[in-house]
Amino acid sequence: MKLPLNLCSIIAGLAALGAATEGVVYARSADMAPAQTSELPPYLQCVPYAREVSGIAIFGDAYTWWDQAEGKYLRGNEPKVGAVMAFVPTERMQLGHVATVVKVIDKRTVLLDHANWSPINGRRGQIERGVKAVDVSAKGDWSEVRVWYAPLQDLGTTRWPVAGFIYADGKPKKAKPDTRLAIAPAPKPQVSLTAPATTKPSSDFSKAFAALTEPASPPAARREVTAQAAPARAAPPPIARKPVALPPVKPKPAPQSDPYAAVLAQYD
Template sequence: MRLALPALAAPLLLAACATSRFAGYGTPTTLTCVPYARAVSGIELTGDAWRWWDEADGLYPRAHHPVPGAVLVFRRHGAMTAGHVAVVTRVLGPREILVTQANWLPGRLQRATPVLDVSPANDWTSVRVWYAPDHEPGRTIYPTDGFILPARPRLATVPATR
C-alpha cells in the first residue's frame, strides 16, 4: 500500500499543474461570450462582441439603462480586442447589476457577476466588473456602448403542449 501513494501522487500533481488558475471561479466552458449571450438572451446577432451595438441598430431596441435579459456591450479595450458581451440577470440598483457571461475569466462561465456603473453621466458607458480571484471589483474601467434589449424577453418555462 505504501507504493500506491507515490504512484498516485505524480498524476494528481500533474493534473493540478494543468488546471486553470481560475478553476474555482465559475463553470468550465468552451463557449465564448458571443454564442453564450446569443443563447441566453435570444438576441440573434453574430460577429465580434464590440460590433453588436451597431449591428443591433434597427433590429433591437438599445438603451443606456439595464433590464433583465438585456445584453451589455463592451467596446474593444486593451487586450480585449473582440470586445465582450454579458447578459443582465438582475438589476440591483441604478448603478449595479448582475450578469451571466462566458469567457470573462478564460474558459469559465460565470453567473451573478456584479457590474458597477462608474460613468460620470450615470449612463453605463464606463463599468467595473467583479474580479472573483480578488473578491472585489476589478481595477480596470471598461468602456461600453449600452444595453441591447431583447425583442421579447425569454420565457423562464416552456409552454405545455397538447
C-alpha cells in the same frame, strides 16, 4: 532546489500582473474560435453564451453587436433584465465583450451572466452567473463599468467602456403611414340601366300640391288686425298751379259747298 531571490521576485510579479489584468484576453467571440493546440485548448466564448441566454440573434465578434443591433433591436443606456451589455473594444480587449443582465439591484448596480471573463481554477472560458457590475461613469449613464473578477474575489480595478444595452424584447416598430392628410375618394354614382318605375302620387301629395297652386288668403283674424292697425291717410293738400295762357285759336275757313256733290247726294 532553492531558486535565486531575484527569480522568485520575477515570478511573483508576473502572477500579480495576471491577476490585475482581468478580462484582457478572454473576451473573444466563439464565432472566431481559436486554433486547437496543446497550449490553447478550445473554450466557451462570450458571444454564443450571451446569444443563448438573451435570445438576441446576433452573430459575429462581440465588438460588432452594438452596430449590428441598429434597426433590429432597440438600444439604450438603461439596464433591464434580459438586455445584453455591449462592451467597447479596447487595446487590452480588442474583440470586445457581451454579457446578459439577469438582475437590476439599483440604478448603478446589476448582476450579469457571462462567459470567458475570469479564469477560474486556471481555466479560460468559464461561465459566471450572477456576478456584480457597477456603473462608475461620471454621468451615471453606464458608459463605464467595473466587473467582478474571480481571481481578486472582488470588482476588478479596470474601468471598462460600454456602448450600451441591447434589449431582447424591444424590436423596432415599423412606422405607420401618416393618414391625417389622406382624402377619401368620392363614391362613384350608381348608374341604372333600367327606366325608373312610374308611381301614382298619393292623395296627400296631390292635396299639398293643389294648396300651393291656390292663391293664399290671409286669415280673417289677421285681416281684422291689419285693418285696425292701419291708420287713416289724410288727403294731400291741393297743389296750386298757375294758369297757363293758351295761344288764340284761329277760326278755320268754312268749306265751300260743291254743287255737284249736293246733287249726287240726293241720288246716293
